[in-house]
Amino acid sequence: MxxxxxxxxxxxxxxVHRAFHALPEDLSSASGEPTNAVxxxxxxxxxxxxxxxxxxxxxxxxxxxxxxxHQEYAEYKATRPKTPLKLVSQFARVREITDxxxxxxxxxxxxxxxxxxxxxAAQAERMGVETVxxxxxxxxxxxxxxxxxVRTPARGFQSTTTYDxxxxxxxxxxxxxxxxxxxxxxxxxxxxxxxxxxxxxxxATQLIAQYGNLENVFSHLDELSPKWREALRGAQxxxxxxxxxxxIVCDAPVTIDLERASRAAPDRAxxxxxxxxxxxxxxxxxxYAGAFAGQDSENMPVPAEPHSSxxxxxxxxxxxQVSGTQQESRSTAVATALELLRETAGVSTTTxxxxxxxxxxxxxxxxxxxxxxxxxxxxxxxxxDPLAARLVGLSFANEAGSAWYVPVGHTEGKxxxxxxxxxxxRPILENVSLFKIGHNLKYDLNALSQYDVFSNGIGxxxxxxxxxxxxxxxxxxxxxxxxxxxxxxxTPIERLIGKGKDQITMDLVPIDTVSxxxxxxxxxxxxxxxxxxxxxxxREVTNLFRDIEMPLVPVLAAMEREGVALNTxxxxxxxxxxxxxxxxxxxxxxDVAGRAFNINSTQQLSQxxxxxxxxxxxxxxxxxxxxxxxxxxxxxxxxxxVDAILEFRQLMKLKNTYVDALPSLINPRTGRVHTDFNQxxxx
Numbered sequence: 001m002x003x004x005x006x007x008x009x010x011x012x013x014x015x016v017h018r019a020f021h022a023l024p025e026d027l028s029s030a031s032g033e034p035t036n037a038v039x040x041x042x043x044x045x046x047x048x049x050x051x052x053x054x055x056x057x058x059x060x061x062x063x064x065x066x067x068x069x070h071q072e073y074a075e076y077k078a079t080r081p082k083t084p085l086k087l088v089s090q091f092a093r094v095r096e097i098t099d100x101x102x103x104x105x106x107x108x109x110x111x112x113x114x115x116x117x118x119x120x121a122a123q124a125e126r127m128g129v130e131t132v133x134x135x136x137x138x139x140x141x142x143x144x145x146x147x148x149x150v151r152t153p154a155r156g157f158q159s160t161t162t163y164d165x166x167x168x169x170x171x172x173x174x175x176x177x178x179x180x181x182x183x184x185x186x187x188x189x190x191x192x193x194x195x196x197x198x199x200x201x202x203x204a205t206q207l208i209a210q211y212g213n214l215e216n217v218f219s220h221l222d223e224l225s226p227k228w229r230e231a232l233r234g235a236q237x238x239x240x241x242x243x244x245x246x247x248i249v250c251d252a253p254v255t256i257d258l259e260r261a262s263r264a265a266p267d268r269a270x271x272x273x274x275x276x277x278x279x280x281x282x283x284x285x286x287x288y289a290g291a292f293a294g295q296d297s298e299n300m301p302v303p304a305e306p307h308s309s310x311x312x313x314x315x316x317x318x319x320x321q322v323s324g325t326q327q328e329s330r331s332t333a334v335a336t337a338l339e340l341l342r343e344t345a346g347v348s349t350t351t352x353x354x355x356x357x358x359x360x361x362x363x364x365x366x367x368x369x370x371x372x373x374x375x376x377x378x379x380x381x382x383x384x385d386p387l388a389a390r391l392v393g394l395s396f397a398n399e400a401g402s403a404w405y406v407p408v409g410h411t412e413g414k415x416x417x418x419x420x421x422x423x424x425x426r427p428i429l430e431n432v433s434l435f436k437i438g439h440n441l442k443y444d445l446n447a448l449s450q451y452d453v454f455s456n457g458i459g460x461x462x463x464x465x466x467x468x469x470x471x472x473x474x475x476x477x478x479x480x481x482x483x484x485x486x487x488x489x490x491t492p493i494e495r496l497i498g499k500g501k502d503q504i505t506m507d508l509v510p511i512d513t514v515s516x517x518x519x520x521x522x523x524x525x526x527x528x529x530x531x532x533x534x535x536x537x538x539r540e541v542t543n544l545f546r547d548i549e550m551p552l553v554p555v556l557a558a559m560e561r562e563g564v565a566l567n568t569x570x571x572x573x574x575x576x577x578x579x580x581x582x583x584x585x586x587x588x589x590x591d592v593a594g595r596a597f598n599i600n601s602t603q604q605l606s607q608x609x610x611x612x613x614x615x616x617x618x619x620x621x622x623x624x625x626x627x628x629x630x631x632x633x634x635x636x637x638x639x640x641x642v643d644a645i646l647e648f649r650q651l652m653k654l655k656n657t658y659v660d661a662l663p664s665l666i667n668p669r670t671g672r673v674h675t676d677f678n679q680x681x682x683x
Contacts, residue, residue: 061091142180366428431457
């Protein structure tokens with residue numbers, strides 16, 4: 001730390017938006033005023049002030065007027081939905097609280113908050129002031145330097161990731177200054193920046209790393225592969241415009257006033273008033289015990305090194321309790337994990353996936369997972385039946401916005417053997433004290449079991465959590481939940497494997513294509529857990545989820561693996577007997593009708609019952625009178641043919657649905673029927 005102090009620059013607009021989408025919208029004050037965005041913002045602000053311990057603080061905000069980007073490119077951010085009314089009203093409260101904390105707000109017409117942050121950071125760097133930018137927007141990573149670091153809420157507002165130049169290189173494989181060039185090729189759907197069609201993140205990284213910047217890429221088109229050359233030809237103007245739109249301005253018309261930005265004692269009376277109005281009384285204790293503890297006008301903070309954020313602790317002091325009282329310890333661990341999951345979560349709408357295709361990367365992945373206290377994972381396979389599927393790859397995530405994909409069963413491409421991968425990762429997957437998250441985890445448990453991997457530590461299934469939150473909801477797929485809970489548009493699997501006769505299995509899809517899809521599955525599951533944990537608590541079903549539903553997952557998975565033995569000879573005899581009885585019943589029915597007809601035809605049966613036999617009709621449908629079971633039961637005893645028809649129907653249903661169908665469902669490898677016990681179908 002130098003003697004010039006430490007400046008914290010806060011991206012107010014990004015953090016307020018993130019808080020709004022992270023916390024339930026129905027959070028409100030005693031008077032009914034929406035408060036979710038304000039609450040999330042204040043929580044992260046106080047925590048980061050306490051952690052970073054800055055000597056100077058500034059908040060940057062967007063102005064409502066159009067920016068130069070909107071004027072130069074009419075489609076800029078055009079696809080973004082209109083700001084919800086519940087959020088609009090909360091920005092004024094954020095400004096009031098910021099003012100009571102004596103934090104100056106900087107904003108400039110025609111420029112975004114990012115540009116204000118970039119300009120102030122550049123000025124502070126020239127003054128020799130260390131700068132920490134707090135934001136929920138990864139665009140700010142292009143500002144990272146030796147003296148400018150960026151902190152982003154990674155998995156939730158309890159956990160923050162710090163980016164210095166080395167961390168940026170590790171994540172993107174590029175220098176921070178090259179990120180606008182990278183985005184110029186990849187594009188940005190959230191800002192509606194087009195990029196170059198056909199160039200993905202991995203390709204963009206390779207191109208920019210090799211040629212240094214976007215302009216050099218286009219000046220060396222003749223050296224590129226035919227695929228890249230075809231994608232880039234004719235796209236230079238659009239790519240350069242995308243770079244211009246992506247690049248944060250560092251010379252906006254604004255000047256930092258360090259004296260005004262000096263960290264000062266808050267206006268306690270005003271904060272008490274505001275927090276009382278917003279029903280934030282608990283935050284007052286946190287305010288004076290943490291960020292501004294003991295601070296007054298003459299007691300200014302002494303800069304110190306920021307604390308390392310580390311991993312979100314999900315298991316507290318549980319590490320020494322696993323052996324001996326494993327089940328009790330596990331229950332305590334899950335309770336602790338869920339409590340912390342309920343803290344608000346930030347959302348990363350894009351996933352950077354690392355393909356693990358050599359032993360060095362595998363060791364790095366293993367080390368990262370071993371040092372995590374919770375992970376999300378997902379299996380890519382060749383079939384929707386886990387007991388018949390072959391493993392194609394595994395994806396993992398331990399922080400929002402990044403993931404790993406380990407290919408093991410693709411028909412082409414560089415990949416490690418499945419034996420090498422599973423031997424390395426088995427201790428992690430089977431570690432009971434490593435809290436694991438996923439979507440429809442029962443499938444993954446059974447898919448892995450075919451390779452003698454029996455995953456433990458199953459803590460949070462996002463499909464089950466979403467079901468408990470709303471048992472009437474139909475959209476329980478990961479993509480549906482990602483859209484409704486996180487605002488993330490995921491790639492449909494049909495886009496990878498096709499539909500109908502054009503459908504292929506996942507092992508035939510290129511590794512780099514599957515990696516993006518699979519990495520997003522793990523990443524989104526991780527982020528959904530944070531969001532859904534809050535909703536479980538709000539609906540008071542956390543105990544049901546933790547103590548009943550989640551412990552049931554491995555039990556049901558084991559039951560499915562075990563399967564059910566069938567005595568096929570008995571079923572064969574039963575089928576033959578049923579066929580004989582149904583034949584005799586047909587004769588009785590046809591004798592009454594005076595002719596043979598299709599007993600399963602509503603119209604032909606209606607003709608017999610209501611026209612020929614003059615039995616009282618029931619409900620009328622578009623095609624005539626109904627002959628469903630309810631109607632026939634009401635006619636029981638009025639004619640002997642009705643009883644014969646009902647018995648015929650019952651035998652046909654039993655024969656077709658069970659007696660004849662079950663033997664065809666026997667797994668040829670195990671000789672048993674393996675059913676699917678679904679936890680998300682009956683309320």
